[in-house]
Amino acid sequence: MLDTHFRTGSPIWIDLGSPDTEAAAAFYGAVFGWRFVSAGPEAGGYGFFQKDGKTVAALGPLTEEGARSAWTTYFRSDDIDDAARQVVADGGSVRVEPMSVGEGRLAQFTDPQGAQFAVLQSAMGLQKASEDDTLVWVELHAADPEAAIRFYHGLFGWRSQEMQAPGMTYRVLSIAYGDQQQGSFGGVAQLQGEQDEARWVPYFAVADADAVVTAVQDNGGTVRMPAADVPDVGRIAWLEDPGEAVFAVLKPNPRQD
Numbered sequence: 001m002l003d004t005h006f007r008t009g010s011p012i013w014i015d016l017g018s019p020d021t022e023a024a025a026a027f028y029g030a031v032f033g034w035r036f037v038s039a040g041p042e043a044g045g046y047g048f049f050q051k052d053g054k055t056v057a058a059l060g061p062l063t064e065e066g067a068r069s070a071w072t073t074y075f076r077s078d079d080i081d082d083a084a085r086q087v088v089a090d091g092g093s094v095r096v097e098p099m100s101v102g103e104g105r106l107a108q109f110t111d112p113q114g115a116q117f118a119v120l121q122s123a124m125g126l127q128k129a130s131e132d133d134t135l136v137w138v139e140l141h142a143a144d145p146e147a148a149i150r151f152y153h154g155l156f157g158w159r160s161q162e163m164q165a166p167g168m169t170y171r172v173l174s175i176a177y178g179d180q181q182q183g184s185f186g187g188v189a190q191l192q193g194e195q196d197e198a199r200w201v202p203y204f205a206v207a208d209a210d211a212v213v214t215a216v217q218d219n220g221g222t223v224r225m226p227a228a229d230v231p232d233v234g235r236i237a238w239l240e241d242p243g244e245a246v247f248a249v250l251k252p253n254p255r256q257d
Contacts, residue, residue, distance in 0.1 A: 002129045002136055002185040006076045009156030009175045011138050011185055012125035013074035013118075014202055015058035017067060018243050021045055024059055024069075027241050030219045031212060032133040032204065054127035056134045064095065069243035070116065072108065073138045073200045075156060077119040080105045086155050087111075111151055113142045115198040136205035136250055138186035142198045145171055145188045160188070165230070168192070201238070202247050209235040209251040216241075 006012045018024040025036035028049060036059060038047040046060035062069065077083045080098040087109045088094060095116065096108035104122025111117065128134045142148040149160050149171060157176030162169055168190055174183035191198065206212045209227040216239045217223060224246065225238035234252040241247070 002138075004126060004129050006125050007175055007177055008076055008078055009158055010076045011073055011135065012076040012120050012122070013058065014071060014126070014135055014138075015046075015060060015074075016069070016071050016241075016245055017060060017062045017064075018069050018241075018245065019062055020243060021047075021059055021061055024241065024243060024245075025049075027219050027221065028057075028059075031215045031221070032206075034133070051128060051133050056126060056128050069241070069245040070199075071202050071245055071247055072116060072118050073202060074106065074118040074120040076125070077121050077156075080107050080119060080121045083107065083119050083155060084109070090151050090154055092151065111148065111198070113144060113148060113198040115140055115142060115148075115200055117200055130205060132205055132207045134205060135202055136252070137203035139201045139203060139248070140173075140186070140188045140198070141191050141201065142188060143191050145169075145190055148188055148198075149173075159183075165189075199246065203236075203250045204247065206249045206251055209237050209249050212249045213237050213239070 002011055016024060028034045034049040034051055036047055037050055048055045049057040049059060084094050084098055084107050091112035093110045095110055098105055098107040104120060106118060106120045108118040130136045140148060152158050159174045159180055160171045162171055171188040172184050173186045174180045177183060213223055213227050220242040222240040224240055227235055227237040229235050234250050236248060236250050238248045
């Protein structure tokens with residue numbers, strides 16, 4: 001499961017680009033109890049979502065022309081420039097060229113099927129994960145899962161393992177190091193039904209998925225998929241915030257040690 005011991009290919013950061021950062025901060029504060037802390041006047045409105053004083057996500061205004069509100073997942077890279085070259089060579093595109101930020105470097109990309117993601121070269125990242133109201137899983141929805149896995153394997157060395165889920169074959173992703181199950185952090189699913197675009201979807205762990213669904217509705221958000229039990233996984237719901245950024249919540253099944 002996702003943790004804060006970041007290695008190459010690990011999800012290391014997540015942020016929300018929003019057309020109304022004040023409204024977004026209020027929404028996620030109501031839903032998850034997050035507190036928004038500005039990164040300062042020089043940060044252009046960017047800042048951090050914190051839980052119990054620890055950073056669990058970030059928020060900033062939309063900066064790309066024509067951009068829509070969305071969550072972006074950042075994966076750790078040891079060489080941002082090499083990653084940019086690899087993305088282009090394998091059919092993806094660079095949305096934000098490699099640049100310095102604080103004590104690290106970042107770049108933002110689009111994979112060959114249109115899913116947006118980013119990379120971060122830094123010793124620092126999220127301070128809490130896989131706890132209630134923090135990031136627990138990231139999931140790629142793609143028209144061609146096998147092609148997607150080849151692309152990201154070439155970039156990060158990720159491993160994948162197939163498992164059967166209701167009505168589909170699901171691919172569990174793990175980093176290239178150590179025990180495959182311990183290193184798992186996300187998955188790849190086939191685009192289904194009315195899903196109209198490839199995307200990375202963040203899952204936040206919650207104590208009560210149904211209560212979060214109610215909080216989302218009460219605070220102007222939308223339910224894309226009502227809370228439902230997934231065998232051997234937990235209770236899941238897909239949601240949208242008032243700016244139409246998609247995210248999901250998961251009440252994991254108790255661990256069987």
